[in-house]
Amino acid sequence: MNEFNWLKTLAASLMLLTATGTVRAVPTIDGTASVADGYTLLSTQNTDTQFGNVTNPDPIRGFGSEIDQVFGKIEGGRLYVVMAGNMETNFNKLDVYIDSVAGGMNQIDGANLPLDVDGFCCGGSGSTNGAFQNSNGLKFDAGFAADYFLSFTHGFEKLRPDLPDQLEFYAASAHYADMTQGTAGAVVSAGMQLAQRGLPQVLRGSTADFNIDGRVNGEDFLIWQRNFGAMNANRTQGDASGNGMVGGEDLATWQAAYGFDASTTPIDQNYFAPLNDVDNSNSLLGPSLLGLSQGDLIDKNYALGANGGCNVDNSGAGCLTRELEFALPVDVANDPNNTWSHRNMENTIGLQMAFDNSNIAGVNGGPDYFNPTAGDPANVTSGIEFSIPLSQIGNPAALSDIRLSLFVNNGDHNYLANQFSGEGILLGNLGGNGSGGSGAFNDLRDIDLGLFAGNQFVTLTVPALAAAASAVPEPSSLALLAFAATAIIGSRRRKS
Template structure:
C-alpha cells in the first residue's frame, strides 16, 4: 500500500514532467516567446550611430535573451550591427578556467584578436569562448575556443557566412569549418540568424536611454550545442558578455550588455573613450553593475521523468 502511495503521489509530477517542453527558438534573428523576459536591457544611448534599420549605418545592443533547450544554448541580442564590419562580440563563460583578463596569445581573425590583450572582465567572469559577428555583405560569424589564452596560432575555431539573404537586412546561415587562423572543432553546426530592420530601441548619444529597448524584437541570434562549449551540467550558470566595437577590435562603443551606467561615452581602448591601439585599458570592474548576463542549464523534461521513475523504483524496493 505504501509503495502504491509513492506511485500515486508522484503521478501528478510525472505527468507534468512528461508534458511537452516549450519549443526551442527558431534561429532567424527575431525574438521568440520561448526566450521569456530579457536577461539584460540597455541602459545608455548609443554613441556608435542610431540606426534607422535595413542596410543603413549605426549600431546598438538593445536587450539580451538566452535559453537552453534540446542540449543547445540559444542567445538573442536585439539591436543593430552596422554593415561596415563593426563587430558584435559575445564572450561565453561556460566551464572551469578561462580568462578574466584576456591575453594576447590567441591569434585569429586575421591577427586582430591580439588587440583584446589586457581587457579585464568583471570579477567572477572568465571567458572560455569568443563568438563574433560582422557584415559588409554576407553576414559572417566565428566561434573560437580561446583555451584559457593558451592557444597561439593553433586555436580551435569555426567560421560561417550567410547562405540565405546574403547582403540584405535579413540573413541566416551556419557555422562549421576552419576559420581565419583557426581549426574546426564544432561537433555540429552552430546556427545564426540576423535581422537588421530595427528602427526603435535606444537613440543616439551618451545619456540615459530614451525609448524602450526591451520592445525591440530583431537583431542577432545564435545557437550552439552545449557539448561544444564544455558540456555545462544541469544547474550550472552560463555567463555571457556582449560588446559592440570596431572591426579591428581596438575601439569599443558604449553598447555593452549588461549595460553601463549613464551618462557613458564610448569606451575606446582605455575605458575613457581614447584610441590606444588596443582594448587593454578597459577594466569592467571600474564600472557599476555586472557587464554580463547569465542563463541556467536546465534538464530536459524526459531526463527529469526518468530520474523520478528511478527514485520511485528505489523507494518501492526499500519498502517491499
C-alpha cells in the same frame, strides 16, 4: 512497487510533464526572441549608442550598432542567445565572451591565447594578430572569467579583384575560439549566411530595379523618365550605370532587364548588393540553397558537397553559385597568396545563427550618453540570434551559471563602443573618450569594465535536465503515452 502502481505513477508523471510545460519549444533561429521561443530576458541596457542609430528598417542594411536587450535560453543541450539591437553592415563585431566553467581569464592576455581568431580582421589569415591580440588587456568585471569566445559580423564582401562589381555580395559570418587551452585552443571560422534572418537563400537584383522592389517593370521606367538628365544621381533616381547621371545608357539597361524578378532569377545570375543605396532586402531574396535549414551556416563542406557543387581543387569552379567560393580553402595551386579571399570555413562546432537588422526602436543616438536613454530599448526583440551546443562551451554542470559578456567592437576588435550587455555604462565609446583603447599599443589594455557601475555581463543558469532535454518527447506524444498508460490501468482493473 507492483505493476499496477508503476503504471499509475507513469501516467501521472506523463500528465504532469504535459501540463506543467516541462517540454518547451526549441527556438526558431530567425534573429528574433519571439514569445513562442520561450526566451528569458537577461538584461535591458540604458545607454544611447555612439556607434550610430539605425532609422532604416531594412533587415540587412543599417548604419549603426546598438545593444538594447539580451535574451537567453538553454534547451536540448544547447545555449540560445538573442542580442536584440543592430549591427552596422561595415563589419563591426558583436563580441561574445562566455564564462561557463571553472578558471578562465578576467583580463585578456593575447600572448597566451590562440592567434588568427577572425584573422582577416587584423592583417589577414596567417598573421601574428587576431581578435585576442587586438583586444589584449581588456579587463572584465569581478566575477567574470572568460573561457570561450564568439564573434559575429556582416557586410558586403568581394571575391576577386578581377570580377565585376555585381559580385560584391552580402555575407554574415561567425568565429569561435576555445580560451581554456592557451595558445593551443581551437580556432574555428564557422561559416556564413547570404541572406537575412538565417534564411538559406541568396540575394539577387538588377541595377535597373530603381525602386528596389525586386522587379524591373514600368514603375522603374517612370522613375528614369522623371529624372532623365539629372546629375549627381543614384540608382533610386534611375542611374543604372553608376556614373552619377541619368541618361540613355540607363534606359538601355532597363530595357535589357525588363521582366526581371528576384524570386525567380536563376541562382547563378543577377548578383547584386550595392554599397551606397538603401535596399529592401526582403524584396531582393532570391532562390534557396538546397540542403540548408533556417539558421544553418554555409561552410566548405557544404560548398564542396553535392548541393554546393564546387570542385575539390578549391578553384571555385563548379560552384552552384559564385558566393560559395568564399567558404573554400585557399587554392594553393593557382592562388597561393589567397588574393581570391577564400576563408576556409568549417562549422565543426554546430553553431547556428541569424541576423535581423530591422530594428529602428531602442536606445537613441545621443549626444547625451551620460544620462539614461529616452528611447525604448525594452521594446526591442530582433537582432542577432545564435545557438551553440553546451558541449562546445565546456559542458557546464546542471544548476551552474553561464555568464556572457556581449559588446559592440570595431572591425579590428580594438575599439569598444559604449554598447554592452548588462546594466549600461552611461558613457561615450570606451575606445576613444579617455578610458583607453586603440592608443599607443593598438589594443584594449587600458579598459577595465570593473570601473563602471553594475555588471557588464548577464547570467543564465543551466537547468537540471538541460543535457537530457533533447530526448524528451513532444507534448502531444507525452499525452498519448499518458492516455495509453491510463488505458492499461483500466484494462488491468477490469481483469482483476
